[in-house]
Structure formats: C-alpha cells, structure tokens
Amino acid sequence: MIEDSHPGLAAVSWRGDWDGSLLLLDQTRLPLEIVQLDCQELAQAREAIVQLRVRGAPAIGIAAAYATLLALRPFAAQQSVDSAVLRSIHTDLEHLGTSRPTAVNLFWALERMRLVIAAAAAATPTVASLGRWMLAEARKIHEEDRQMCHAIGRYGASLIEDGMGLLTHCNTGGLATAEYGTALSAFFTAQDQGKEFQVYVDETRPLLQGARLTAWELMQREVPCTLICDSMAAQVMREGKVQAVFVGADRITARGDTANKIGTYGLAVQAKHHGVPFYVAAPSSTFDLSLEWGSDIPIEQRQEGEITEAFGKRTAPRGVRVYNPAFDVTPAELITALITEKGIVRPVTQSHIRELLAGP
Amino acid sequence: MIEDSHPGLAAVSWRGDWDGSLLLLDQTRLPLEIVQLDCQELAQAREAIVQLRVRGAPAIGIAAAYATLLALRPFAAQQSVDSAVLRSIHTDLEHLGTSRPTAVNLFWALERMRLVIAAAAAATPTVASLGRWMLAEARKIHEEDRQMCHAIGRYGASLIEDGMGLLTHCNTGGLATAEYGTALSAFFTAQDQGKEFQVYVDETRPLLQGARLTAWELMQREVPCTLICDSMAAQVMREGKVQAVFVGADRITARGDTANKIGTYGLAVQAKHHGVPFYVAAPSSTFDLSLEWGSDIPIEQRQEGEITEAFGKRTAPRGVRVYNPAFDVTPAELITALITEKGIVRPVTQSHIRELLAGP
Numbered sequence: 027m028i029e030d031s032h033p034g035l036a037a038v039s040w041r042g043d044w045d046g047s048l049l050l051l052d053q054t055r056l057p058l059e060i061v062q063l064d065c066q067e068l069a070q071a072r073e074a075i076v077q078l079r080v081r082g083a084p085a086i087g088i089a090a091a092y093a094t095l096l097a098l099r100p101f102a103a104q105q106s107v108d109s110a111v112l113r114s115i116h117t118d119l120e121h122l123g124t125s126r127p128t129a130v131n132l133f134w135a136l137e138r139m140r141l142v143i144a145a146a147a148a149a150t151p152t153v154a155s156l157g158r159w160m161l162a163e164a165r166k167i168h169e170e171d172r173q174m175c176h177a178i179g180r181y182g183a184s185l186i187e188d189g190m191g192l193l194t195h196c197n198t199g200g201l202a203t204a205e206y207g208t209a210l211s212a213f214f215t216a217q218d219q220g221k222e223f224q225v226y227v228d229e230t231r232p233l234l235q236g237a238r239l240t241a242w243e244l245m246q247r248e249v250p251c252t253l254i255c256d257s258m259a260a261q262v263m264r265e266g267k268v269q270a271v272f273v274g275a276d277r278i279t280a281r282g283d284t285a286n287k288i289g290t291y292g293l294a295v296q297a298k299h300h301g302v303p304f305y306v307a308a309p310s311s312t313f314d315l316s317l318e319w320g321s322d323i324p325i326e327q328r329q330e331g332e333i334t335e336a337f338g339k340r341t342a343p344r345g346v347r348v349y350n351p352a353f354d355v356t357p358a359e360l361i362t363a364l365i366t367e368k369g370i371v372r373p374v375t376q377s378h379i380r381e382l383l384a385g386p
Numbered sequence: 387m388i389e390d391s392h393p394g395l396a397a398v399s400w401r402g403d404w405d406g407s408l409l410l411l412d413q414t415r416l417p418l419e420i421v422q423l424d425c426q427e428l429a430q431a432r433e434a435i436v437q438l439r440v441r442g443a444p445a446i447g448i449a450a451a452y453a454t455l456l457a458l459r460p461f462a463a464q465q466s467v468d469s470a471v472l473r474s475i476h477t478d479l480e481h482l483g484t485s486r487p488t489a490v491n492l493f494w495a496l497e498r499m500r501l502v503i504a505a506a507a508a509a510t511p512t513v514a515s516l517g518r519w520m521l522a523e524a525r526k527i528h529e530e531d532r533q534m535c536h537a538i539g540r541y542g543a544s545l546i547e548d549g550m551g552l553l554t555h556c557n558t559g560g561l562a563t564a565e566y567g568t569a570l571s572a573f574f575t576a577q578d579q580g581k582e583f584q585v586y587v588d589e590t591r592p593l594l595q596g597a598r599l600t601a602w603e604l605m606q607r608e609v610p611c612t613l614i615c616d617s618m619a620a621q622v623m624r625e626g627k628v629q630a631v632f633v634g635a636d637r638i639t640a641r642g643d644t645a646n647k648i649g650t651y652g653l654a655v656q657a658k659h660h661g662v663p664f665y666v667a668a669p670s671s672t673f674d675l676s677l678e679w680g681s682d683i684p685i686e687q688r689q690e691g692e693i694t695e696a697f698g699k700r701t702a703p704r705g706v707r708v709y710n711p712a713f714d715v716t717p718a719e720l721i722t723a724l725i726t727e728k729g730i731v732r733p734v735t736q737s738h739i740r741e742l743l744a745g746p
Contacts, residue, residue, distance in 0.1 A: 057703035226709070229693065229702070231591060231615040237694070237702040245703055252707045255693055256589040257616040257649030260715040264651065291624065292656055294412030300433045333589065333595070333615055337697030341415035341590070342597040344603055347612045349586070354621040 035246055037085045037201045040092045040164065044157030045102045048092045052079045053201055057242035067146035068096040068118050073123040075132070082202020084171045085310075087131030090166035093122055094139040098157050106151045115143060124371060135167055172204035174309050175211045177367035182212025182272065182307050184370075185363070186221055190269040193226040193259060196287035197235040198274035198307065199243040209272040209307040210243060212365065217249055225251040226262055232332040233349065256289050263300040271297045275308035282358030282374035283320025284308075291354040294361065303362040310366045310383055318376075328352045396447045397561045400452045400524065404517030405462045408452045413561055414440045417602035427454040428478050430511055435492070437483040442562020444531045444669075447491030453482055453526035454499040458517050466511045475503060477634040478695070495527055532564035533668050535571045537727035542572025542632065542667050544730075546581055553586040553619060556647035557599040558634035558667065569632040569667040569693045570603060572725065578610055586622055587609040590647060592692040592710065616649050623660040631657045635668035642718030642734035643680025644668075651714035654721065663722040670726045670743055678736075680715035 039049045050067040054077065055061045065071040065077060071093035074080050080089045097118035101111050123136050140170070146159035159367055186192065192213065201211035206214050214223060225244055230236035237253055244251040254262060262268055277285040284290070284306050297304040298350065317323060330348035334340060342348075363372035368385055371378045399409045401424070401573050408425040413644060414437065415421045423439060425431040431453035432438050457478035464649065478685035483496050485734060499520060506519035546552065559570035564572045585604055590596035597613055604611040614622060622628055629728045631653055637645040644650070644666050657664040677683060690708035702708075728745055731738045 028685055039420065058700060090681050228617075229591070231589070231617055234701050237706075241706045242703045245706060250707075252709050253693060254709050255616070255648070257588075257591055257652055258709065258711060258714075260652030260655055261648060262709065264714070288615070288621060292617055292620030292652070295620055295659045296652055299659070333613060337699045337701060339697045339699070340418060341594050341697060342613055343602045346597075346601045346605060347610075349612050349614050349618065350619060351621055354618075354624070359721055 035200060035243070036205070037082070038089045038092065038168070038204070039078055040095070040161070044095055044154070044161040048089065048096060050074050050080045050089060051201070053081055053239065056257055057238050058133070058288055065093070065096065066099070066121065068093060071096055072122055075165055082197070083129060083131040084203040085201065086126060087135035088164075088168045088171060088204060090122060090132045091135040091139055091167045092116045094119060094143070095157060095160055095164065096135070098153065098160065101153050104153050107147055107153055107156050111149055116140070126210065137169060139163060140369055146299050164260050168204055169361055172206070172296050174364050174367040175203050175206040175208065176215070178208050178307050178309065178365055179206050179211030181213030181370050182209070182365045183215035183219055183221070184210060184225060184303065185270060185303070185365070186216040188222050188323060191226065191267040193228070193262065193268045193271045193293070194240060195228040195236060195256075195273050195289055195293055197229045197239040197243070199240060201239050201243060208274045208309065209305075210240065212307055213244070213249055214247060215345070217247065223250075225249055226259070226268060227251050227253050228256045228289065228293070229253060230287060231256055232336050234336070235287070259293055262330045263296055263302055270300050270303045270305060272305045272307060275306050275312050276353060278306070278308060278313045278319040278364065279320055279323065280313070280315045280379060281318055281376045282361060282364060282371070282379055283323070284356045284358075284361060285320065285323045285325075287357065291356045294356040296301045298360050299331050304360060304361050305365055306356070306361050307365040310368050313379065313383060315383070322358055323353075323355055325354070326352040337348075394618060395603070396565065397440060397442070398452065398528070398564070400447045400455070400521070404455055404514070404521040406461055408456060410434050410440045410449060411446045411464045411561070411724050412500055413599065414439050417598050420675050421461060425453070426458065426459070428453060428482065431456055432482055440609065442557070443489060443491040444563040445561065446486060446489050447495035447539060448524075448528045448531060448564060449484060450492045451495040451527045452497055454479060454496070454503075455520055455524065458513065458520065462517075464513050467507055467513055467516050471513065472503070472507055476500070477519055498527060499523060499532055525585050528564055531730060532566070534727040535563050535566040535568065536575070538568050538667050538669065539566050539571030539575030541727075541730050542569070542665065542725045543575035543581070545663070545665060545725070546572060546576040546583055548581050548583070548671055550583045551586065551626045552583055553588070553622065553631045553653070554590040554600060555588040555596060555649055555653055556590045557595040557603070557617075559600060561599050561603060561604040568634045568669065569665075570600065572632055573604070573609055574607060574649070577607065583610075584618070585609055586628060587611050587613050588616045588619055588649065588653070589613060589651060591616055595647070619653055620656045623656055623662055626694050628660070628662050630663045630665060632665045632667060635666050635672050636713060637683055638668060638673045638724065638737060639677040639680055639683065640673070641678055641736045642721060642724060642731070642739055643683070643714045644718075645680065645683045645685075646716065648711050651716045654716040658720050664720060665723050665725055666716070666721050667725040670728050673739065673743060675743070680717055683713075683715055685714070686712040
C-alpha cells in the first residue's frame with residue numbers, strides 16, 4: 027500500500043478495518059502545511075471532495091470508494107444488514123455522487139461499490155461481512171490505480187537517461203492518483219532505477235498546481251527540481267537544459283490529439299522548435315475514441331478571478347476582460363509518444379492507438 | 387504636453403514654473419488606486435525612483451531631469467547663483483544618480499542637466515534664470531522622448547489593420563516613457579487613426595506588468611483588451627485570434643537579436659509556428675552595436691521570491707530551487723520587423739540595421 031512506501035504522501039488512504047476511517051491529505055493546505063484529515067463521518071469526506079481537499083480524477087474515485095464505508099459505519103454496532111441499512115447507504119451514495127458534478131471517476135467508483143454492496147447483501151447477512159466486502163472492493167480500486175500508475179511509470183522511465191533535464195507542467199503525481207501518478211510516475215520510477223536527472227517544473231498559472239503540488243511532491247521524494255514560470259520554459263530549452271518534456275492528459279482523441287492543462291500546447295510548440303521530445307503520459311481510460319479531432323473537445327472556460335486575484339490579492343484592473351480557458355489541445359503531430367499502462371504509442375497515429383487499446 | 391492630451395495618465399509631469407513641483411503617478415499603487423505624488427523636495431523624488439513608483443528607463447530619465455529643479459528650489463528666495471548654490475546642486479545630483487544603479491537613462495539625463503547648469507551658471511547670474519534654463523532642458527528631454535514614441539507609433543500603426551487581433555507582453559506604454567510608449571504606441575496611434583482592433587495582454591509573470599500596468603493603460607485609453615496568462619498565448623494564436631505580436635526591447639544587438647522581458651522568446655517561437663508576424667518596437671538608442679550575438683547579452687537573474695511569493699502569499703514549498711531569468715533573447719530570425727523612430731527594419735539583418743541607424 028502507498029502508506030507503507032512513503033507515509034504521509036498518500037493523497038488517500040484507509041486506516042484500520044472496515045469500520046476504520048478515511049485519511050485524506052488536505053491539498054488546499056499544501057505546500058506550506060501537511061495536514062491529514064481523519065474522516066470518520068461521510069459528511070467530512072464529502073466536504074473534502076467538494077472543497078478540493080482531495081483532487082485529481084483517480085484520487086477522487088479512490089476517496090469516494092472508501093467513503094462508502096463511512097456510510098456503513100453508523101451501523102457498526104448492528105448485527106445484521108436489513109433494508110433500512112441498505113436504504114441509508116444508497117441515499118448516502120447518491121448524495122456523495124453530487125459532490126463533483128463532472129468527475130467521471132467518482133461516478134464510476136460509486137457504481138462499482140453499489141454492485142459489490144448488492145452482491146454482498148445477497149450473499150451475507152451481517153454488517154461486518156458487508157463491510158469487509160466493501161473494503162476489499164475499495165482497496166481493489168485503489169490497488170488497480172496504483173498498478174496502472176506503476177506500469178505507466180515503467181514505460182515512461184524507459185525514455186529517461188542519466189543526466190537528462192526534464193520539464194513538466196501542472197500536477198500529474200501521486201496527489202492526483204494512487205502513489206506515483208502518470209507523467210510524474212516516469213520520474214519516480216526512473217529515480218527508483220537509480221537514474222540521475224533534473225526536473226524543471228512550470229508553475230502552471232493560473233492555479234499554480236506546478237508550484238504548489240508538483241514541486242512539493244518532487245521535493246518530498248527528493249527528485250532534484252527547479253521551479254520556473256511558464257513563460258521561462260522556452261528559454262530553459264534554448265539553454266539546452268531540457269532533453270524531454272513529460273505532461274499528463276485529460277482527454278485523448280482517436281488520432282492522438284490531447285487536451286490537457288492550459289499551457290501544454292504552447293510547451294509542445296516550443297519543444298518541437300528546440301527538437302526536444304514531447305511525451306504525454308496517461309492511462310488508457312483517458313482515450314475517447316468517439317472523437318477524432320482535438321477541435322471536437324469542448325474547452326472549459328473558467329472564472330476570471332483565477333487570473334485577476336488568484337493569490338488573495340487583486341493584481342489586475344477592476345472590470346478588465348479576461349480569457350481563461352482551462353485546457354488547450356495539442357495536436358498529435360506535436361507529440362513524440364503517448365505513454366500508457368499498456369505500452370508506448372510512437373509515432374502517434376490513429377492505427378497505432380487502435381492497436382494499443384485493443385491489446386491486453 | 388502629456389497632461390494636456392490625457393490628464394492623469396502621465397507617469398511624469400512638471401507643474402508650474404521652474405520653482406514648481408514634480409508630479410509622479412505612483413505605479414506601485416496601480417491598477418487599484420490612481421495616486422499622483424506631488425514632489426516638492428528632492429528627497430521625495432529620489433524615494434519614488436528607489437521604490438519603483440516611477441519605472442521604465444525613459445520615464446526615470448525624465449523624472450530625474452525634472453528632479454534636478456527640486457535641488458534648486460531651496461534657493462528660490464535667493465537672488466543670485468553663488469558657488470554654495472552650485473555645490474549644493476551638484477551634491478544633490480550625485481545622490482540622485484545613486485537611486486537606480488543600472489539605469490542608463492538616469493545617468494544620461496543627469497549629465498545633460500549638469501551641462502546645462504554649467505552653461506547657465508556661466509551666462510546668467512540669477513537663480514530664477516538658472517531655473518528657467520534647467521526647466522527648458524528637462525522639458526526638452528521630455529518632449530524628445532514624446533516625439534520619439536510618436537514616431538515609433540506611426541511606423542508601428544502602419545502594420546495594424548482594421549479587425550486585427552494583437553498580442554503584447556510586459557509594459558511598453560506611457561507609464562515607462564513619455565505619453566505613448568514603444569510597442570503600445572503602435573496601438574494608441576492606430577486607435578488615433580480610427581482603426582479598430584483588439585489586444586490580448588499577457589499578464590507577464592513573475593511581476594505581472596501586463597496585468598497591472600498594460601491592461602490598465604489600454605483600458606484608460608479605451609483600447610479593447612483581454613487579459614490572459616502567459617501560458618494561454620499559444621492557444622489564443624491557435625484559435626486564430628492574433629494577427630500580430632508587438633513587444634518592446636531592452637537591448638538589440640548589431641544583427642537584431644533582442645533581449646526583452648522573460649517570455650518574449652517563447653512568444654516569438656509560438657508566433658512563428660502560427661505564421662503570425664512578430665514585431666519589436668524600440669528607440670534606436672536600444673541598439674548596442676558593440677554586441678553581435680544575443681548570446682553575448684548577460685541575462686540578469688532575479689530573486690526567487692518574485693516567483694515563490696510575488697502576491698503577498700507564499701505559493702511554493704519552502705526551500706524550493708528557483709530559476710528566475712529577468713530577460714530572454716529572441717534571435718533575429720524570429721523577428722519579422724524592428725520598429726524604431728527612424729523607420730522599420732524588415733527583414734531583420736545586420737546591414738539593414740546599420741543602414742537605418744546611419745540615417746537621419
């Protein structure tokens with residue numbers, strides 16, 4: 027489990043038996059304070075998801091899976107599962123499902139838990155036994171994500187050589203997933219293999235996930251890193267300090283066009299100009315084969331306050347017009363390779379993607 | 387004069403006769419407050435320069451020229467210039483010259499004022515007459531900069547057409563110069579000519595001169611503008627919203643390589659990728675023909691706090707390593723044209739630059 031390999035770094039973990047509690051690293055307090063929330067009631071877990079104390083699609087799914095156990099906990103003193111217990115749990119799960127309206131992993135994890143609750147309720151009459159089935163399923167969801175991150179990491183690390191300078195954008199590490207993350211998993215795995223390298227971290231305006239989270243994660247795991255503003259990446263490349271760029275993905279189309287945090291596309295253009303390989307690391311679940319072109323991906327526009335007063339202080343004129351796209355799309359032509367848990371797609375073509383996804 | 391065309395916007399102005407006072411727009415209070423400092427003593431003017439209340443090389447030079455009058459002011463009640471008056475003024479000017487150690491325009495303006503003081507003292511015996519000579523010279527320095535900015539603006543505006551989307555970085559407007567600025571002068575002049583266009587403003591991390599100053603200047607003069615994070619520029623270009631990029635310059639080499647605010651080079655790479663013209667606007671005094679290649683320009687490294695806690699709140703882990711180059715260098719090959727008060731250099735070659743600078 028995560029907590030064994032590096033205690034205190036796990037975004038999500040479960041303490042104790044099925045009637046234990048959900049531990050969440052409060053990401054809103056990072057990087058200045060390391061605060062672990064011990065959620066003993068479902069309402070606390072739900073609040074943590076709503077308030078982005080836990081964030082990143084996989085991490086939210088894992089947290090939600092464990093949180094279902096907190097719905098059972100009020101009945102821990104009761105011997106047998108009756109319809110009142112099941113009704114209560116299902117009502118709680120419905121409510122939990124409304125905590126982040128667009129989090130696909132959240133719905134998916136809750137659906138898996140509903141299925142196991144139904145199967146367990148049919149098979150066993152006791153609350154304790156239902157709890158153990160549920161905990162086993164939540165741990166399975168957690169472990170599957172962990173294994174997937176490690177697989178991505180192994181493929182990614184194969185592209186990293188001693189002495190390289192690497193550059194990354196936003197946060198794609200263990201804070202958003204189980205343990206190792208996606209793009210950062212390549213770095214952590216390469217480090218485990220004894221490779222020595224250096225990471226440049228884009229601060230990632232407007233919300234500074236790079237400065238607040240990625241730099242923190244890399245420092246916690248003692249990966250040498252240097253923080254830069256997003257606008258400095260081209261200069262760092264020009265100085266010959268970067269031999270590869272690794273980023274994550276929010277959605278990848280059938281031809282390989284990739285939506286990711288705003289700023290990714292500009293980095294890809296700069297990487298191409300400097301002849302630096304540009305790698306996208308993401309689980310195969312990130313592919314959306316229903317879309318062919320990146321231009322089909324809708325780009326979320328976010329609140330202007332993220333740009334005009336993101337740091338507790340207004341830094342732009344009142345009334346200024348703001349454009350704040352949350353994502354951009356990098357066309358497949360600018361991506362050197364896609365790194366997934368199933369292998370590496372290189373060059374990035376529709377047929378290569380189809381082959382990889384059809385594989386085991 | 388500036389204050390006539392748009393009162394309240396002038397970074398620097400002089401009120402009254404030679405025994406009047408120096409008005410400075412306090413740029414540290416922008417964009418949230420418009421505070422005009424009325425400096426009646428030299429110490430106030432010096433403090434304003436030290437504290438960056440007035441900034442931008444030309445604006446500092448103009449402010450320093452006027453500030454020399456504040457050195458004469460204590461003797462306003464006195465009839466004739468004696469050696470005590472001249473000694474006092476020269477001591478004050480020495481001290482003023484230490485307010486910004488690297489500001490070339492400051493030294494240059496003070497030297498011009500010293501020459502006129504010497505000439506006046508030799509020609510006329512009265513304090514009032516010395517004051518009038520000095521005020522005339524300071525106004526001349528101011529007016530020369532104003533004319534130069536307008537000439538740059540006229541050449542720059544010739545490259546702007548109705549309906550264009552334009553993009554700029556950092557602050558190159560009237561706040562840093564007399565009235566119109568350099569790159570922004572192209573926008574203001576095009577607006578005066580009745581052209582309709584739209585400006586995207588990079589916020590310009592780390593110090594946010596785009597968000598704090600450029601957006602404010604454009605809004606004050608009612609030029610339609612939209613604020614973006616630096617990392618969004620490539621996406622805005624990809625969406626077809628930008629038909630030209632206009633930036634300023636800190637130093638330009640004999641072959642046209644241009645040092646400017648960090649982020650400029652990355653923008654130039656993105657502009658080239660999207661086939662968008664990339665224009666650099668700067669006075670001919672910005673050229674340093676003693677250097678041929680941009681790699682010969684030393685890049686100032688600045689304090690890490692600008693990145694880790696620029697907005698009154700720490701946003702990165704304590705102890706994180708930071709790389710904070712203040713400038714980058716854009717090679718001549720990425721610059722479509724150089725816009726100066728003497729004309730436009732296009733294409734940007736060493737011989738074209740030499741011809742332009744040799745001209746009238």
